[in-house]
Amino acid sequence: MDHITIGAMAKINGVSEQALRLYDKMKLLQPSEINHETGYRYYNIKQCAQLDMIQYMKALGMNLVQIKECLDGKDIRKFTQILDMQKRNIEKQMMELHYAKQAIERSMESYRRYESAPEENTVIMEFIPQRRIFCYDTKINCYSYGMDYYEHILRSLKKNYVLHRLPMCYFCNVGSIMRKEYFQKKELLATEVILFVEDDFQPDDGIEVIPEGMYLCTYCYGFNKEEESLKLLMDYITEHNYEVKGDCISEILIEFPTFNNYDRSAFFKLQVPVKQKKKKII
Amino acid sequence: MDHITIGAMAKINGVSEQALRLYDKMKLLQPSEINHETGYRYYNIKQCAQLDMIQYMKALGMNLVQIKECLDGKDIRKFTQILDMQKRNIEKQMMELHYAKQAIERSMESYRRYESAPEENTVIMEFIPQRRIFCYDTKINCYSYGMDYYEHILRSLKKNYVLHRLPMCYFCNVGSIMRKEYFQKKELLATEVILFVEDDFQPDDGIEVIPEGMYLCTYCYGFNKEEESLKLLMDYITEHNYEVKGDCISEILIEFPTFNNYDRSAFFKLQVPVKQKKKKII
DNA sequence: TCTTGACTTTGTAACTGCTATAAGGTTTAA
DNA sequence: TTAAACCTTATAGCAGTTACAAAGTCAAGA
Numbered sequence: 001m002d003h004i005t006i007g008a009m010a011k012i013n014g015v016s017e018q019a020l021r022l023y024d025k026m027k028l029l030q031p032s033e034i035n036h037e038t039g040y041r042y043y044n045i046k047q048c049a050q051l052d053m054i055q056y057m058k059a060l061g062m063n064l065v066q067i068k069e070c071l072d073g074k075d076i077r078k079f080t081q082i083l084d085m086q087k088r089n090i091e092k093q094m095m096e097l098h099y100a101k102q103a104i105e106r107s108m109e110s111y112r113r114y115e116s117a118p119e120e121n122t123v124i125m126e127f128i129p130q131r132r133i134f135c136y137d138t139k140i141n142c143y144s145y146g147m148d149y150y151e152h153i154l155r156s157l158k159k160n161y162v163l164h165r166l167p168m169c170y171f172c173n174v175g176s177i178m179r180k181e182y183f184q185k186k187e188l189l190a191t192e193v194i195l196f197v198e199d200d201f202q203p204d205d206g207i208e209v210i211p212e213g214m215y216l217c218t219y220c221y222g223f224n225k226e227e228e229s230l231k232l233l234m235d236y237i238t239e240h241n242y243e244v245k246g247d248c249i250s251e252i253l254i255e256f257p258t259f260n261n262y263d264r265s266a267f268f269k270l271q272v273p274v275k276q277k278k279k280k281i282i
Numbered sequence: 283m284d285h286i287t288i289g290a291m292a293k294i295n296g297v298s299e300q301a302l303r304l305y306d307k308m309k310l311l312q313p314s315e316i317n318h319e320t321g322y323r324y325y326n327i328k329q330c331a332q333l334d335m336i337q338y339m340k341a342l343g344m345n346l347v348q349i350k351e352c353l354d355g356k357d358i359r360k361f362t363q364i365l366d367m368q369k370r371n372i373e374k375q376m377m378e379l380h381y382a383k384q385a386i387e388r389s390m391e392s393y394r395r396y397e398s399a400p401e402e403n404t405v406i407m408e409f410i411p412q413r414r415i416f417c418y419d420t421k422i423n424c425y426s427y428g429m430d431y432y433e434h435i436l437r438s439l440k441k442n443y444v445l446h447r448l449p450m451c452y453f454c455n456v457g458s459i460m461r462k463e464y465f466q467k468k469e470l471l472a473t474e475v476i477l478f479v480e481d482d483f484q485p486d487d488g489i490e491v492i493p494e495g496m497y498l499c500t501y502c503y504g505f506n507k508e509e510e511s512l513k514l515l516m517d518y519i520t521e522h523n524y525e526v527k528g529d530c531i532s533e534i535l536i537e538f539p540t541f542n543n544y545d546r547s548a549f550f551k552l553q554v555p556v557k558q559k560k561k562k563i564i
Numbered sequence: 565t566c567t568t569g570a571c572t573t574t575g576t577a578a579c580t581g582c583t584a585t586a587a588g589g590t591t592t593a594a
Numbered sequence: 595t596t597a598a599a600c601c602t603t604a605t606a607g608c609a610g611t612t613a614c615a616a617a618g619t620c621a622a623g624a
Contacts, residue, residue, distance in 0.1 A: 007600065012437040017601090018583065038590060039602050045433045049546040052436070052453060053537070059450040060389070061382050064581070076538065080393050083386050090383045094376065100343050101372045104365050107342070111362055151327045154334070155294040172338050255335070256358065264331040289571065299572090300611065320619060321573050345609070 002032065002044040009043040013051050028054060028068055061086050099167040102198050107172060110253045114267050117219045117253075121229070123236045128271065130212040132201055133194040135177065136160050142176050143188040143227060147264065150223075157193050175251040178230070183248040183272060186234050188227060194249070210249070215271040216242065219253075222265055226250060229270050241277045248272040284314065284326040291325045295333050310336060310350055343368050381449040384480050389454060392535045396549050399501045399535075403511070405518045410553065412494040414483055415476040416452075417459065418442050424458050425470040425509060429546065432505075439475050452477050457533040460512070465530040465554060468516045470509060476531070492531070497553040498524065501535075504547055508532060511552050523559045530554040 010017045023029040024041065029050050031041035050071070057067045062082060070079050118124055138153045154174070178190040201207050216237065220229040230250070237244060248270065255266045292299045305311040306323065311332050313323035332353070339349045344364060352361050400406055420435045440453065460472040483489050498519065502511040512532070519526060530552065537548045 005601075012434075014440060016583075019581080021603095022582070040590080041601085045430050046546070048433050048437060049537075052440075055450055056454050058581095059382060059453070060386055076393070076536075080390065083390055083393075087383065087386045087390075090379050090386065094379050094383070097372050097376050097379065100341060101369065101376070104342055104369045104372070108362065108365055108369075111358070111365075148327050151330050152294075155330060158296060158334075167341065254358075255331075264328070287572075298611075300613090303573095304610075322619080323572090347609095 002042075002046075004043040004045060006031075006041045006043070009047075009051075013048060013055075015051065015055070023051075023054065023064075026064060026068060028064060028071065061090060096167065099198075103167075103172070106196075110173065113269075114254050117267070117269075120220050120225070121218070121232060123216055123218050123233060126215050126217050126271070128212060128215045131210045132197050132199060132203070133175075133177070133208050133210055134161070134197050134201070134206050135192050135194050135208050136206070137192045139191055141188075142190045142193070147223065153193060157195075161195065172255060173252060174255075175249055178248040178250070180244055180247050183234065184244050186231075188230065190250070196251070211246065211273070213245065213273045214275070216274050217269055217271045220268045220270070222268075226268055226270070229268065233270055233272060237272070237274060242274040243277045245273040245275055284324075284328075286325040286327065288313075288323045288325070291329075291333075295330060295337075297333070297337070304346075305333075305336065308346055308350060310346060310353065343372060378449065381452075381480075385449075385452060385454070388478075392455065395551075396536050399549070399551075402502050402507070403500070403514060405498055405500050405515060408497050408499050408553070410494060410497045413492045414479050414481060414485070415457075415459070415490050415492060416443070416448060416479050416483070416488050417474050417476050417490050418488070419474045421473055423470075424472050424475070429505060435475060439477075443477065448477070448479065448483075452479055454537060455534060456537075457531055460530040460532065462526055462529050465516065466526050468513075470512065472532070478533070493528065493555070495527065495555045496557065498556050499551060499553045502550045502552070504550075508550055508552070511550065515552055515554060519554070519556060524556040525559045527555040527557055 004012075006017050006020050009015075010020055020029070020041075024031060029047060032044040032047060033042040034040070035042070053071065054067055057070065058064075060083070062070070066082055070082060136157050138156065140149070140153065142150060142153065157174070173196045175194045175196070176190045177192045177194050178188075179192075182189040197207065203209050216233060218229050218233050218236075220226060230248070233248070236242075249272070251269045251271065252266045253269050255264065286294075288299050288302055291297075292302055302311070302323075306313060311329060314326040314329060315324040316322070317324070335353065336349055339352065340346075342365065344352070348364055352364060418439050420438065422431070422435065424432065424435065436456065439456070443450075443453065455478045457476045457478070458472045459474045459476050460470075461474075464471040479489065485491050498515060500511050500515050500518075502508060512530070515530070518524075531554070533551045533553065534548045535551050537546065
């Protein structure tokens with residue numbers, strides 16, 4: 001049978017008629033015969049081979065133009081070149097999906113923590129595993145300027161961030177870090193904003209490792225509560241005779257959609273690594 | 283500064299102006315102020331928070347409509363629902379990329395083998411590792427009908443294939459399998475067409491495991507050479523006193539783009555597992 | 565004040581690989 | 595003969611931009 005109508009051809013190959021018409025127009029696969037009075041397209045069964053090839057190349061992620069080049073070029077070398085390119089392409093896409101998936105999981109985790117978080121103004125001890133952060137020093141104290149300035153700092157982080165080719169999906173879970181010395185002196189001074197990144201980022205320029213350990217934590221809602229909560233944490237440590245072991249991190253667990261289009265509102269987790277000063281040896 | 287022009291807003295956030303105009307039109311992010319005489323849009327620095335949210339959601343793979351729903355809904359539960367959906371979505375996409383990548387690697391491997399293949403009409407011994415195939419019994423002898431019929435068989439395989447939800451990218455590396463009994467009787471009878479699939483397919487309905495082992499192989503170019511080569515292999519086995527250990531596989535390593543739009547042309551590898559009949563015990 | 569250049573506005577088309585629809589002509593079988 | 599099932603072309607739509615064109619606005623210097 002070498003008189004297959006477009007509908008039949010579509011059916012036996014699992015393609016739509018429109019797709020076949022498109023391939024005709026693009027000269028990817030032209031019917032072996034056209035009735036010039038009616039305009040009807042008729043295919044030959046052997047043309048299925050070409051269609052198989054097209055579908056296979058499509059499955060490899062090639063676009064129609066590339067496929068055309070390949071088939072027109074009549075050069076199998078061209079095909080392998082495109083395969084090579086396509087492979088790198090796919091690896092890149094997989095990387096992106098990988099990051100997106102991690103970001104989603106991180107978001108879900110944050111949401112769960114938000115739902116089961118303790119009350120505000122309570123301090124609790126938590127074990128926190130090792131994490132990695134991307135650190136950006138703004139040289140300006142986050143606590144000495146208002147929210148407007150903070151926005152500008154974030155914009156600058158965003159730029160720096162793109163510069164380091166980090167995937168955009170990490171742009172939740174922002175935070176700031178108050179170095180140990182200032183925290184101990186109860187001085188509200190933090191010049192660095194941070195982003196939590198996955199373990200596949202190697203510690204290098206900008207990437208820092210935060211060690212695992214016991215942390216004293218407190219949770220609060222809203223930017224205006226942050227300073228108050230920090231002071232709470234500082235006082236708690238003095239009162240209960242803890243020793244500060246490292247930097248204090250102010251982590252945004254969830255940032256809420258800004259409903260009114262203006263005010264940022266977020267759920268914070270403040271955390272500082274400690275150990276008991278006068279521990280009894282059992 | 284609450285009088286940021288669209289260009290400035292675009293720059294500090296790494297977005298295009300057109301994107302901002304689109305967000306305005308879609309009511310995703312509308313400028314805080316519009317000069318009704320000039321039509322100029324002016325943004326407030328605090329609106330960056332909303333833009334961050336949009337960019338973050340986009341990075342998670344959400345589309346603009348979903349983002350709008352999320353932000354409009356003012357419901358964080360909606361967000362987690364979409365996250366959940368998005369996660370499954372990403373996993374599916376990763377699966378597809380995984381298959382596409384495997385298919386590309388398989389193609390590249392085939393191409394390398396094609397380039398370094400031995401001459402036609404020579405028989406060589408090869409060790410071949412375990413493989414999995416998807417098997418489809420056409421109930422019709424591939425060798426008793428012409429190419430037109432073969433095309434129909436392939437169409438039917440394609441359908442069956444889609445039915446089993448195998449990714450389309452395996453539709454290269456087609457082949458046929460001649461069962462041991464017929465091969466031994468030198469009877470050209472094969473009713474099953476096959477596809478090689480990855481190891482992640484569990485042996486079940488349609489999926490069969492081909493054991494590793496030593497295979498006698500011969501390579502040939504073109505469908506018309508296949509029968510001849512099969513006979514060569516059969517005779518070689520008799521002459522050299524080998525014992526057939528399993529089914530004979532006729533594998534298409536590369537199918538060439540059908541340049542003339544008609545004739546299928548391919549590079550075959552015929553292979554049959556054997557052992558020496560009268561092996562000396564050393 | 566005029567000019568220049570950098571900005572802004574709106575609107576349209578293009579991109580990809582189709583799908584969907586409409587309005588109308590053809591084939592086939594009862 | 596007539597209806598069903600097919601075919602044709604042409605158009606719009608999708609999503610998220612990008613890339614124009616044509617025209618209006620702003621700020622600074624001569």
